[in-house]
Amino acid sequence: MLHSDHLLIEAFQQGDEFAYVALYNRYKGPVYAFCAKMVLDREVAQDVMQETFIRVYENRQRLLKAGSFKSWLFTIARNQCLNTLRRANRHVKFDETISGAAVPDVETPFGRLMKAEQVALVNRFLNELSPEYREVLVLREYQNLSYEEIAAVTRNTVSSVKSRLFKARRKLGQFLQPWIDPTDEDQKVDIKKYEPDSQSQSERRRVLDTPKQ
Amino acid sequence: MCSDFQSELLLNLYVDGELSSSEQGKLFAHLSTCDACRKQFNVLLAFRLATRLESFDVPPAVDEAIFARIDRLRRTPRPAPDRVSQRRFFGGQIHRRVTLRSALMAAVVLIVFGLAVRPNPVANAPTQSYHVTETVIDDGALYVIGPGLTIEVDKPKR
Numbered sequence: 410m411l412h413s414d415h416l417l418i419e420a421f422q423q424g425d426e427f428a429y430v431a432l433y434n435r436y437k438g439p440v441y442a443f444c445a446k447m448v449l450d451r452e453v454a455q456d457v458m459q460e461t462f463i464r465v466y467e468n469r470q471r472l473l474k475a476g477s478f479k480s481w482l483f484t485i486a487r488n489q490c491l492n493t494l495r496r497a498n499r500h501v502k503f504d505e506t507i508s509g510a511a512v513p514d515v516e517t518p519f520g521r522l523m524k525a526e527q528v529a530l531v532n533r534f535l536n537e538l539s540p541e542y543r544e545v546l547v548l549r550e551y552q553n554l555s556y557e558e559i560a561a562v563t564r565n566t567v568s569s570v571k572s573r574l575f576k577a578r579r580k581l582g583q584f585l586q587p588w589i590d591p592t593d594e595d596q597k598v599d600i601k602k603y604e605p606d607s608q609s610q611s612e613r614r615r616v617l618d619t620p621k622q
Numbered sequence: 623m624c625s626d627f628q629s630e631l632l633l634n635l636y637v638d639g640e641l642s643s644s645e646q647g648k649l650f651a652h653l654s655t656c657d658a659c660r661k662q663f664n665v666l667l668a669f670r671l672a673t674r675l676e677s678f679d680v681p682p683a684v685d686e687a688i689f690a691r692i693d694r695l696r697r698t699p700r701p702a703p704d705r706v707s708q709r710r711f712f713g714g715q716i717h718r719r720v721t722l723r724s725a726l727m728a729a730v731v732l733i734v735f736g737l738a739v740r741p742n743p744v745a746n747a748p749t750q751s752y753h754v755t756e757t758v759i760d761d762g763a764l765y766v767i768g769p770g771l772t773i774e775v776d777k778p779k780r
Contacts, residue, residue: 463695
């Protein structure tokens with residue numbers, strides 16, 4: 410029998426360990442997905458997720474409104490991710506092992522790419538976004554959170570969330586359009602301009618041809 | 623990129639399911655004429671489909687590691703809540719350990735100070751003037767200590 414978050418939180422706060430396990434099983438996937446897309450490294454994401462759920466356990470009495478558990482949980486996960494990124498003091502290096510495939514050739518339309526290639530391309534794009542844009546896009550697209558929920562998680566206003574989402578999607582358009590319609594002559598001209606890391610096509614191919622270490 | 627900022631905004635709201643049906647007509651009318659917005663729409667849909675491709679299964683080893691840590695946390699004895707300090711002033715926020723010696727010294731200082739400033743009831747009593755009148759009568763003396771007090775003294779027997 411499925412219990413609502415509200416009942417589970419109350420039981421958990423009163424010391425019911427089974428309620429915690431139920432909450433963990435319910436949210437471990439979404440939290441893991443969020444962390445994986447934020448730090449772009451699955452192994453690191455597992456550590457971050459672990460830390461998140463430990464903090465939830467330790468600080469359960471600090472959650473005053475049981476109805477806001479989801480936002481609270483993602484706020485903790487977000488802080489852990491940002492701390493991890495801050496510690497690294499750089500954009501996390503794109504991890505090819507996330508996708509298991511290299512970034513695809515721009516001549517192939519996005520829709521015809523292998524799944525792993527599509528995922529690799531998405532990861533490459535996320536890696537280029539700053540964390541403040543990445544977090545809103547990930548919370549919206551992967552977690553399906555509403556504007557209000559994203560605002561609560563990121564400690565921001567709804568209008569700021571909309572603005573950041575708008576800008577992130579503009580960048581997405583600039584990045585992905587060459588792959589959406591490679592036959593578009595106008596777009597071909599723009600490929601170099603919108604090249605994610607400002608590398609020329611030949612340079613990018615050279616990098617991709619280099620064997621993985 | 624479309625030069626019509628408002629339409630781009632509507633497109634974003636639409637993909638987020640936040641666009642009212644009355645405004646959807648406006649967006650669709652724009653999409654039918656704007657190539658840039660159609661391409662952007664395709665990008666957003668392609669991205670959304672791509673986000674659904676990945677699975678995020680948490681490895682069992684991670685589950686085990688988390689519950690092992692929680693088990694250790696549970697076994698670690700927590701300090702009992704300090705009920706005594708909670709009854710103190712300011713909910714126990716102000717509490718410092720003091721030595722017996724310093725407590726005694728503080729007590730002595732307080733007593734001395736208290737004695738020094740204690741009001742003297744005699745000194746502070748309101749002053750009242752009395753006058754004594756002695757009247758010798760046949761069988762003794764009569765002292766009238768005014769006001770309100772009269773003492774009759776028998777005449778000493780000789």
